[in-house]
Amino acid sequence: MIAPHRIDIDAMDICSGFADVLRNRSETDTCTLPDGSQALITLSVRSAFDLYLRAIALPRGSEVIVSAITHPDMAAILRYHGLKPISVDLDFDSAAPAPREIRRAATASTRAVLIAHLFGALVQMDQIAAICRERGWLLLEDCAQAFGLGYQGHKYSDLTMFSFGPLKTATALGGGLAVVRSSDTLEEMAAIQATYPRQPRTAFVKRLARYALLRAASHRSLYTCGYHLLKLLGHNPAELVRGLTKSFAGSFEIERFRWRLGYPQIAFLKRRIASLILDRVRRRRQIGERLGEALGGVRRFGASGLNHSHWIFPITVADPEAAIKALAEQGISAMRGLSNLTVIEDRSDNRTPVARSVLAGSLLVPLPARADDDHIRRVARAVRSVDTRDRYSLRVATVNLWSGLDYQGLFYCGSYEGKAERERRYQHLVERLLELDADVITVNEANPVSRTMRRLARDLNYDEIHWRGLSGVRFGRIGLPFNLDEGDGILARRHLNLVPVGRQRLTGGWICRWGSVNFANATQVVCGRINAGGQPLYVFNTHWTIARTAAAYAVQATRRDTELSSFFESERVKAVKAYREASTIRLVEAERTTAAIQTMLPPGSLALLAGDFNAIPTSPEMRVIEDAGFIDVVSRLSPYAKVSTWNPSKNDVIQKFYGHSSHEDAVRVDYIFTNEMLVPALQRASVGLDGPSDRPHPSDHFALVCDLRLDRIATDFTDYQDRLDAYGVSNARYRPASATLPRVS
Helix, strand or coil, X not given: CEXXXXXXXXXXXXXXXXXXXXXXXXXXXXXXXXXXXXEEEECCHHHHHHHHHHHHCCCCCCEEEEECEECHHHHHHHHHCCCEEEEECECCCCCCECHHHHHHHCCCCEEEEEEECCCCCECCCHHHHXXXXXXXXXXXXXXXXXXXCCXXXXXXXXXXXXXXXXXXXXXXXCCEEEEECCHXXXXXXXXXXXXXXXXXXHHHHHHHHHHHXXXXXXXXXXXXXXXHHHHHCCCCXXXXXXXXXXXXXXXXXXXXXXXXXXXXXXXXXXXXXXXXXXXXXXXXXXXXXXXXXXXXXXXXXXXXXXXXXXXXXXXXXXXXXXXXXXXXXXXXXXEXXXXXXXXXXXXXXXXXXXXXXXXXXXXXXXXXXXXXXXXXXXXXXXXXXXXXXXXCEEEEEEEECXXXXXXXXXXXXXXXXXXXXXHHHHHHHHHHHHHHCCCEEEEEEECCHHHHHHHHHHHHCEEEEEEECCCXXXXXXXXXXXXXXCEEEEEEEHHHCCEEEEEEEEECCEEXXXXXXXXXXXXXXXXXXXXXXXXXXXXXXXXXXXXXXXXXXXXXXHHCCCCCCCCCHHHHHHHHHHHHHHHHHXXXXXXXXXXXXXXXXXXXXXXXXXXXXXXXXXXXXXXXXXXXXXXXXXXXXXXXXXXXXXXXXXXXXXXXXXXXXXXXXXXXXXXXXXXXXXXXXXXXXXXXXXXXXXXXXXXXXXXXXXXXXXXXXXXXXXXXHHHHHXXXXXXXXXXXXXXXXXXXX
């Protein structure tokens, strides 16, 4: 497990802190920043804020406009001084208040604006500063989370505060800085702080020991042990970490902020400022940017903030608990909320919908200390598997994995590739499927089916169901041929709640989950149900027959005709015969497929049928499916487009292993069908896994992809009929299946 927070300190820093304790020398309560600014060292940002308000003594009842999300103690300090915080909602992308909202919130009693720079990024301050100058207001900046960006505050800011708390960049395990534009106010603050008691050296010793232990406990192996132990005891490890890293635990008490730092901690803080490693901040920024790219469309509050250093990495999802659970399964401990921040609610009529929704749906994802592609992939995989930001959007893809076998041999099928080459192709497949970003994937030619489907589900963080299909004579993992245990399955994002419905044999002998007895080809149709947009949707997946001789494969899988001059006459005759036999079998499979769907699909339900049908769109067997009331999404959405999923000219796997000419025709043999109720939801059909790559393609087939909008489906029959008419679809029901189906050996 990876801890939710990493303390920005190492063993040498901790040793130097203990050395500061032993030196026993005094320090001043001021320091000089890199730009030459003088800053007052305080116990914390909250101490600096309290000092400033004491020094300027605003009239009681004055209003201070504040960012809607900030630390709750900042609002409490304002109220303690008799001031009224007026929260202003934030823009989701920048995590900043809009200038127009600040103007709207202003009254005759407004005296200041307090802006919080969140998550290691900066707010664009020019327009806000212009408003403050225009109105004569004080401009206050809370940069507690923004140290290390080379920013010492806007030139017109009256107060800029930085934090060096336990979780901050360049942490000193506590302490704050106050940069004040007015030298008189700074002197007044220093005079007030001089009356505070100074923390004893032992206080810093305790903090060093405490955070040295926490730093050690955040090591992956130790944190993993602690995480599982706490879970067994019924505790939340992330919340425990949150509590242990708070500088001030418990309820608000102003006197806790009215102390001065001890001398050893002041020396430690000054050295941390002077030795700030900008490369570390730059590296963290790069890692955050890479993770942001990997997450793609996942919403990130404050992602467009200026000069982002990603001090923490918040994401916003519809179900944070599901995302935290998915991340935990990937070995990553995420934390609910936005660190110790909260929404400032000042009055009943003040509305902060963005801030409240962000806080309710956000969690913090830990960034690795170093660039780690595996960590980034696991975070993206987990979050995207449960991200339901648009519950009505659904992407379906059908993928033939390609077993890599020649299906010849009694004890062992020949293989086109070695184990290492197959593993490289699998890793490439996972990367491309992550890029494809489908919600539901129908899978054919998974071999061995159980291990392959479970591994895919784990690596993609999806749910899966599968059934054994073409597997010879087998019981469990033992069978003949030894390396043939092929089957079909369905993958779906976890929030879709995929459950198995059933399977039905189309051709071949006896098959069950534990074994099989078939001596020739074996095909099936499998079914799972998902919850899509609040409605049950039945997903059917099938893989139909293809002739297994090389010549017949060329006839049926590429050119689909008999004009192959490259074959001798005898080969051509065999190819034609095999092609016709396979076509006859597929006609039977088509009939049985429609019958199986009628058996498993409740009346009036939404349904998808997808898979590798090994037949071209104009073939008689595909006509059977269309006559049963199913609509081919490609023909519906792109009737004049030339769409191919078997393409020798572009797929190097076909060229390398089958020896087919790159000039042979490209055809479509993979399909996605919908029943009539789903037609209004159809948006786009496309081909996936087909782009150029520096590695061989992950399969001999390209993927077929369909995007749907489920909120376009009618909920009552009248509206449903209107939509069917609008889309030019008849309301014919399924053609009844014949009572007796022909047997195929």
